[in-house]
Amino acid sequence: MSEKEEARLSLSERLDLAWRCQSSSDEAAQALVRKLSEMPAVSVFCGSDDVNMMAELTGDFWDDPRVDVDSYMGFCPSFPIAIAAGGFSPGRPALGVNVTNALVLLAEMLLDHAMGRMHRKDVYACTRMCLKQYLEALDAVSHLEGVEKEEFSAWRRAFLEGCDGDTPLAQVLVAIIEQYMCGWWDLDKISFILRCMGGFALQKELDLDETAEQARRFRLALNSIGIGEQWKELPQAPTGHPNPEEYYLHLMDSYNPRLPVPGGKLKARTLRDQIFMPDRSFDPQELRSAVELLPCPVLQDAFGKALSDCDPRKAMEAVDDAVMNIYMMWVAPYARPEGPEWYRNSLVNFTGED
Secondary structure, rough: OOOOOOOOOHHHHHHOOOOOOOOOOOHHHHHHHHHHHHHHHHOOOHHHHHHHHHHHHHHHHOOOOOOOOOHHHHHHHHHHHHHHOOOOOOOOOOOOOOHHHHHHHHHHHHHHHOOOOOOOHHHHOOOOOEEHHHHHHHHHHOOHHHHHHHHHHHHHHHHHHOOOOOOOOOHHHHEEEEEEEHHHHHHHHHHHHHHHHHHHHHHHHHHHOOOOHHHHHHHHHHHHHOOEEEEEOOOOOOOOOHHHHHHHHHHOOOOOOOOOOOOOOOOOOOOHHOOOOOOOOOHHHHHHHOOOOOOOHHHHHHHHHHHHHHOHHHHHHHHHHHHHHHHHOOOOOOOOOHHHHHHHHHHHHHHOOO
């Protein structure tokens, strides 16, 4: 898109409009929702890096005849198509890792527009409504019918029960991303601790002591749940360290990813893949079975405490719940490339409901 084609807001305009709802009537809100659905999908992306990132996650489905990236409405079916093509794996996000990360990326891009971090006036205007006005406009102009319209309306009512309808969409997006990050944080801490334990196991192997073979089996178990060789990212205990257990125990306690606050005064594209879900299992039983192989009761006990503090099931529920809200708010009402049965199946695959 050329500079002449791109409508821009000045810094003073963006600061003046920040955190305020802009649509003045229901008709205006409906017009903005239609405008968002019809504008080229690339308008929502915040640069080529976002396009490339999304292509890695869902690009395999962009050539599907049910997908048309020339509009946002035409782009949205790529998400349920990707959901249907995947399968549920215990210990992983309900939608699968790639679709979950794609939806998080979508929410991050929309938040950048809603916060005025980008300069496109048309996308920005579409994200300046309050929550209730947006959802009602979406319900009015979407192509949902029958059962699927009832299901969307039921979700909308439930969502509004837990969120003030007068809240600007920017704040709603911040709250959803923060909910997701709370679950992600606990899961990432578990991953970090497992990487620390992998580093300890490698040192036992290199020391060639009587526990070396047991340590090797533990590292193989880490591979099976997706940790792989990521222990190499961490500082290793110095050669000849008198107490490696103490070193790695201290390293476990140092977890602090220092992530920025989504709603803060950030530059566009600040978070992105920093908070993507990893492709690994967080099934508690798998984790415990792997850790039982580690030849170090002290680190085993530390991991048991971490698993109690950062319950992976609850953390994954927080991730899935946040992603469900992104999907229902920004994808499902726009994505209906086939009949009601196809749409309903996509929701059943997502929610697990009959």
